[in-house]
Amino acid sequence: MRFYLAPMEGITGYIYRNAVHDFFGDGITKYYTPFIAPRPKKGMASKERRGLLPENNPGIPLVPQILTNKAEDFLTLSEEICDTYGYEEINLNAGCPSKTVVGHGKGSGILKDTEAYDRFLEEIFAKAKCKISVKTRLGMEDPEEFARLLGIYNQYPITELTIHPRLQTDQYKGTVRMDDFCVALDKCKMPVVYNGDIYTVQDYREKMQYIKDHCKNTVCAVMLGRGMLRNPALARELYQSDLSENENAGAPTKEELRAYHDRIFTSYKDLFDGEMPLLFHMKELWASMGGLFPDQEKALKKIRKSGNVAEYLAGVHEIL
Numbered sequence: 001m002r003f004y005l006a007p008m009e010g011i012t013g014y015i016y017r018n019a020v021h022d023f024f025g026d027g028i029t030k031y032y033t034p035f036i037a038p039r040p041k042k043g044m045a046s047k048e049r050r051g052l053l054p055e056n057n058p059g060i061p062l063v064p065q066i067l068t069n070k071a072e073d074f075l076t077l078s079e080e081i082c083d084t085y086g087y088e089e090i091n092l093n094a095g096c097p098s099k100t101v102v103g104h105g106k107g108s109g110i111l112k113d114t115e116a117y118d119r120f121l122e123e124i125f126a127k128a129k130c131k132i133s134v135k136t137r138l139g140m141e142d143p144e145e146f147a148r149l150l151g152i153y154n155q156y157p158i159t160e161l162t163i164h165p166r167l168q169t170d171q172y173k174g175t176v177r178m179d180d181f182c183v184a185l186d187k188c189k190m191p192v193v194y195n196g197d198i199y200t201v202q203d204y205r206e207k208m209q210y211i212k213d214h215c216k217n218t219v220c221a222v223m224l225g226r227g228m229l230r231n232p233a234l235a236r237e238l239y240q241s242d243l244s245e246n247e248n249a250g251a252p253t254k255e256e257l258r259a260y261h262d263r264i265f266t267s268y269k270d271l272f273d274g275e276m277p278l279l280f281h282m283k284e285l286w287a288s289m290g291g292l293f294p295d296q297e298k299a300l301k302k303i304r305k306s307g308n309v310a311e312y313l314a315g316v317h318e319i320l
């Protein structure tokens with residue numbers, strides 16, 4: 001199986017991405033940038049440009065993602081990204097469930113008005129010079145909506161369709177809708193990527209077994225999001241689990257996690273002015289990675305409550 005690192009706004013920037021790639025990159029074939037929303041008057045933010053620079057992504061197969069519902073803005077930004085930085089594929093975000101984004105008809109909000117979405121896709125596929133992949137949900141409020149969306153998706157040369165089998169109204173709650181995913185998978189003409197709720201080898205095996213038992217088609221890849229934040233070696237573990245029965249093959253060592261942590265810590269320290277943004281980002285990382293250490297609640301609390309770098313590092317030293 002091929003594994004992709006999901007785009008996660010505010011987290012999977014180039015610093016995080018490089019650390020994953022350098023320490024746990026085995027088994028990851030593609031990385032996605034967090035979404036970039038076009039700003040026709042201002043242009044891309046310098047943080048977004050830094051994230052795209054080839055020298056900030058050495059050896060990393062990267063796909064930039066765009067969030068918009070305006071064909072013209074998609075075309076202008078995708079051309080700039082591909083011409084300036086040499087990318088060949090752009091991913092369209094049709095999945096973000098956040099209310100502000102959806103309220104503007106973007107992210108999964110683009111799925112609401114299917115006629116407008118069809119016109120949007122028609123124009124970008126007619127005029128874009130790069131390959132286009134799409135990351136989608138099943139619909140806004142009812143999985144039945146996907147039948148209409150499929151009729152639209154199947155008309156265009158989408159290089160890959162990543163499906164997160166939830167609705168906009170689901171946000172990230174409840175379990176993924178595997179039955180609806182299978183209905184969709186079997187009708188898609190393009191390669192399909194599965195995305196959702198894989199945190200462990202067992203989760204991966206269960207989802208893949210479900211697809212095997214219930215679908216005629218197979219997926220071309222699996223995209224991993226929050227599971228990689230919790231366990232940065234997850235893709236390596238899943239990749240090795242395809243080759244061996246041993247569920248622990250590829251699990252991260254403490255030394256690896258320490259080196260991974262230190263890389264991210266040092267890079268953020270160099271990037272930010274002052275301790276507070278550094279602490280904020282590191283605590284965010286631990287909010288997920290802490291899940292790997294269920295019996296270290298005291299030290300995790302120390303990290304959460306730390307008010308300066310010295311307190312923070314004391315907590316980290318207890319765990320790693």
Ligand SMILES: Cc1cc2nc3c(=O)[nH]c(=O)nc-3n(C[C@H](O)[C@H](O)[C@H](O)COP(=O)(O)O)c2cc1C
Pocket residue numbers: 006007008009010011033034035065093094095096135164195196197198223224225226227
């Ligand atoms: C904090 C956070 C930020 C996210 N940002 C993006 C984003 O920029 N673009 C996008 O398409 N999806 C984004 N997502 C959704 C993830 O890419 C992914 O689809 C979702 O987390 C489900 O996969 P998972 O269960 O493996 O985490 C985000 C998710 C989270 C939790």
